[in-house]
Amino acid sequence: xxxxxxxxxxxxxxxxxxxxxxxxxxHCGAEHESQDPVELWDWLLAHPEGHEEEPAR
Amino acid sequence: MPTFARNxxxxxxxxxxxxxxxxxxxxxxxPIVFYRTESGDAVALxxxxxxxxxxxxxxxxxxxxxxxxxxGFTYDRAGSCVFVPGQSRIPRTARxxxxxxxxxxxxxxxxxxxRDKADxxxxxxxxxxxxxxxxxxxxxxxLRARYELxxxxxxxxxxxxxxxxGYIGTPEVANTPITTEVDEENExxxxxxxxxxxxxxSFYARSTGIEGRITRWQDIEYHPPCLYLLHSxxxxxxxxxxxxxxxxxxxxxxxxxxxxxxxxxxxxxxxAVARDFALDDQEVSDFLAESNRTVVLQDVxxxxxxxxxxxxxxxxxxxxxxxxxxxxLAARRFLRRMAERxxxxxxxxx
Ligand code: FES
Ligand SMILES: [Fe+2]
Ligand SMILES: [Zn+2]
Numbered sequence: 001x002x003x004x005x006x007x008x009x010x011x012x013x014x015x016x017x018x019x020x021x022x023x024x025x026x027h028c029g030a031e032h033e034s035q036d037p038v039e040l041w042d043w044l045l046a047h048p049e050g051h052e053e054e055p056a057r
Numbered sequence: 058m059p060t061f062a063r064n065x066x067x068x069x070x071x072x073x074x075x076x077x078x079x080x081x082x083x084x085x086x087x088p089i090v091f092y093r094t095e096s097g098d099a100v101a102l103x104x105x106x107x108x109x110x111x112x113x114x115x116x117x118x119x120x121x122x123x124x125x126x127x128x129g130f131t132y133d134r135a136g137s138c139v140f141v142p143g144q145s146r147i148p149r150t151a152r153x154x155x156x157x158x159x160x161x162x163x164x165x166x167x168x169x170x171x172r173d174k175a176d177x178x179x180x181x182x183x184x185x186x187x188x189x190x191x192x193x194x195x196x197x198x199x200l201r202a203r204y205e206l207x208x209x210x211x212x213x214x215x216x217x218x219x220x221x222x223g224y225i226g227t228p229e230v231a232n233t234p235i236t237t238e239v240d241e242e243n244e245x246x247x248x249x250x251x252x253x254x255x256x257x258x259s260f261y262a263r264s265t266g267i268e269g270r271i272t273r274w275q276d277i278e279y280h281p282p283c284l285y286l287l288h289s290x291x292x293x294x295x296x297x298x299x300x301x302x303x304x305x306x307x308x309x310x311x312x313x314x315x316x317x318x319x320x321x322x323x324x325x326x327x328x329a330v331a332r333d334f335a336l337d338d339q340e341v342s343d344f345l346a347e348s349n350r351t352v353v354l355q356d357v358x359x360x361x362x363x364x365x366x367x368x369x370x371x372x373x374x375x376x377x378x379x380x381x382x383x384x385x386l387a388a389r390r391f392l393r394r395m396a397e398r399x400x401x402x403x404x405x406x407x
Contacts, residue, residue, distance in 0.1 A: 004276065010240050015383075017234055022383065041387070
């Protein structure tokens with residue numbers, strides 16, 4: 001998937017193709033899906049809270 | 058809504074706008090007068106005489122000094138008063154503020170905030186605008202709306218289908234992979250829309266000579282608060298940039314906006330379009346200038362209306378954010394953070 005910015009503090013949100021879903025990827029590797037960008041930003045910005053139990057890659 | 062983000066660089070003008078005339082422009086609510094010295098250096102001073110607040114921009118230049126048009130207080134390029142009428146003693150406090158400036162990439166950047174925090178190396182770059190390998194058309198439109206509305210507008214390109222009625226061919230949201238990236242440390246927002254296989258709009262087919270289908274990228278790179286870049290890249294299907302970043306087989310259009318608050322309810326909307334093909338083709342220049350200006354004016358009209366609506370509503374009105382707002386939400390957060398950072402301990406409306 002596209003990655004144009006480098007660095008250790010980059011959050012990424014991919015709009016999953018042909019769906020209404022957003023996939024958030026934290027700089028720690030944790031991922032979270034949502035249909036609401038506000039909710040997804042809340043989850044990303046809460047790092048590290050709630051990020052450990054997500055499947056990290 | 059946050060108040061202004063001070064302690065930041067803002068585009069005040071194009072370099073070509075400044076000369077040996079006194080040139081007034083209000084930035085973040087501060088009235089400023091600009092001019093060039095006889096040797097060509099750009100100068101920015103507070104546009105209010107310390108004596109009775111007469112605008113220095115309504116005065117005259119004498120060499121490198123401004124002589125106030127009311128009673129003749131005279132200021133040098135640093136803002137120090139060097140002459141007061143009828144007496145030899147110059148009051149110690151007789152000076153107007155001077156603003157740090159950087160001229161770069163065809164813009165005059167001004168630092169609004171604490172002078173000692175101004176770092177010229179932090180001015181964000183738009184190098185295409187002054188690069189002989191590109192041809193640029195540009196302009197500025199006054200917007201009677203708060204700058205946040207323009208940021209919202211530019212962060213989401215999907216409004217083009219509706220507000221601009223297909224005037225500029227942009228990829229449909231469906232079938233286009235869209236990724237929003239936010240660099241927390243460097244405070245950059247990047248929204249990439251990369252279409253691997255798209256139809257070539259006829260304008261590009263004509264001006265680039267590309268035949269057949271194309272790879273089309275439209276990437277937003279926003280350096281809040283002021284500089285917004287839209288990298289538009291067109292290449293024959295499958296042609297990608299080299300690993301070292303060079304990209305000789307693609308055609309590039311770099312659309313640059315500088316979003317400079319004038320007052321709480323008005324904004325200077327600078328726009329420029331640079332391209333690296335058909336460099337000497339006046340028809341291409343005319344087309345890009347005309348179409349971009351049309352699009353800017355359509356946005357201006359819509360945002361002027363929106364500003365009136367928002368002003369007539371109570372604070373804390375309700376909005377609803379959807380997927381297309383992902384990048385815009387990040388932009389708002391950075392702007393709020395920057396405003397708060399520049400006003401430590403101060404109460405920032407949110
Ligand atoms: S107001 Fe400028 S000299 Fe009096
Ligand atoms: Fe627009
Ligand atoms: Zn995390």
